[in-house]
Amino acid sequence: MKTVLSLTVNGVAHDDVIPDNMLLVDYLREKTGLTGTKIGCDGGECGACTVLIDDRPRHACLTLAATCQDSRIETVDGLSRDSRLTALQRGFNEKLGAQCGFCTPGMIMASEALLRRNPDPSEADIRDALAANICRCTGYVKIIEAVQFAAQELASGELAS
Amino acid sequence: MELLPDLKLHHPRSVEDAVSLHAAASSGRYLAGGSDLLVNIRRGIEQPESLVYLNNIAEMQAITEATGQISIGGAVTLRELAESAPVRQHFAAVAQAAGEVAGPSHREYGTLGGNLCLDTRCVFYNQSEWWRSANAYCLKNRGEICHVAPGGKKCFAAFSGDVAPALLLFDAEVELAGPDGRRRLALADLYRNDGMDHLTLGQGELLVAVHMAKPSEAVHSAYAKSRVRGSIDFPLAGVAVRIAVSDGKISDLQVGLTGVSPLPFLVRKLDKFIGRAADDACLEELRDAVRGQAKAMKTTFTPPHYRRRVAGALAQKLAASFF
Structure with a gap:
């Protein structure tokens, strides 16, 4: 059908x-x-x-x-516009939030949803928002740093997209 | 995983349309969020020819309050339920249980009705077609032997929905719609102690809403679960506690359990705690009473012994938080 x-x-x-x-x-x-x-x-x-x-x-x-x-x-x-990465994408790049990279598209979209709802998340907020996303490489610490990097960039006036 | 079979997807806008579309199909299933059903279909456990999608029905998406009452539609998502102000205020255990289901992305589309009608789960059942065929299937699906209790003819697959035990604390009623019209049923009577056929839903019936009366202000409630991964798992044991303490004495006490048997249930014979001083001795007795009735079987990789003990410990911890 x-x-x-x-x-x-x-x-x-x-x-x-x-x-x-x-x-x-x-x-x-x-x-x-x-x-x-x-x-x-x-x-x-x-x-x-x-x-x-x-x-x-x-x-x-x-x-x-x-x-x-x-x-x-x-x-x-x-996400990216005119070949320019968003703050989140730059965060995953700068902070080495991606290793093999297979979970990264899901991590970035779950983080994107978080930052739209809550532009200034605590570490606990980030962990909660990414609870349904599994990464077998990073141990999550670098991913959390990547989201914090993005939140700081956005707060300092960088555009999300 | 297998591919989804060819099927017809219906998009009814009313409960009555959903029921008649379901009745017209030779093998149809109601589909809500799909986080349980679509996985089971892709594991070859069932192969419906049509799916009747319930999440476009406005009547089933509302949370409405009347004097002393609340009604929650079956298609309300678990995220909406966890965030609902009246639910958090009067039925804290229900909001907490909804917020503990799976992960945040699942709660965006998983629904109350889906969580209440969740299929029972077992380590020998929730596996791929290939895995199960290599194991000669099991009693619950296509096989002749229960690998959990090989001598018996009973299925012990565990009901693993988080919200049901919390709703049981408040004597919730479910509103069902089917080919013979609508009826109301105590939530406790929606379930039977049979892992193969744990729902008492009639042919073609769906869960439209849940209705509850608000308890007095003195009543507190909470939910906690034990799971392998803190982030997303089904409960090894889930415990909901309702309690009121006045002048240092327990005046109201109920404990609901999930994940430890084919149905969610209220722990029996807790009347003996009413009027007792809320102290450590009482908490230890409560822990033992809960542990005694949490008769988990080998349906998870975690041993049943641990699940029994953790059920008692969680009840003790939750009750203690209100003393």
Whole structure:
């Protein structure tokens, strides 16, 4: 069975005929060609597929694309503008928040959701917001420093995007 | 994981439409957040031909207050439930339990109804098709032997929803809708002690809302769970405590448990604590009473012995915080 899906991905409007059983992560990667969003565990355990749906962080691997009618989807692919990284992306770069990098798209999108709600998070706030995102390389300390770096940059007047 | 089977997804806007769409399908399931159901489908545990999506139904998305009462829609997300001001004020254990489910991204789409109707869980059941086939499946799904209790004919898969034990403290009622109309049921009667068939929902019934009466101001409540990873896991044991203490004596006490048996339940025979002085001896007796009724089986990698002990210890700790 198929559905006509209308939504925006990173600000671009899409109208696609998709199968009802298509997951959002497969829609993003296969239909729109945005492969930044990663498939880690395939079952909502690792958070690598985290994207923003109407500003809220959700797992694209446990969301049927056809339930996202008229939604606003944001992925890691859409953050930078004119080749300029956002404060969060610079934070993950400067503070070595990414090692193998596979969890990083999910980490960045979950952190992006946090900073939009709470521009001045404590370390506990950051740990809470990233609780559903698993990293097997860094031990999380560098990731937390990356988010703190971004929060400081934003507070000092740097634009998020 | 397997691919999702070809299926039809319905998007009803009313409860009545949802029920009739479900009735029209030969093998349909209601879909809310999907964090439990979609995983089970992809593990080959079930293969529905249609899914009826419940999260576009306005009636099921509201939290409404009337005098002394609160109604919470089945499609209210766990994040909304955890952040709701009236729930936090009057039913603290419910808000805390909702805030302890999985991780923050799951709580954005996981719903109250989904958490109450969560499938039971077991280390031999929540595995891939390949894993289970190599193990000759299990009694709960396609197999003939329960690997937890090989001699028996009973399934011990544990109910692992966090919110149910907290709601039980407040005598919550669930409103169900099905092909024969609507009915109300005590939440405790939604469950039976059978890991294979733990919900008493009728064919085609869905959970529309939960209704509760606000307790007196003197009543306090809290929820805590033990889990392998502090960030996202299901409960090894989850404990909800409702308590009131006046003049140093216990005047109200209930303890709800989850994660230790096929159904969430209130610990029995706590009447003996009413009127007792709220002291250390009382707390230790409470711990032992809870431990005695938390009869966990080998449904997790963590041994049942630990889960029994931690259930008692959590009840003791929560009660002590109000003494």
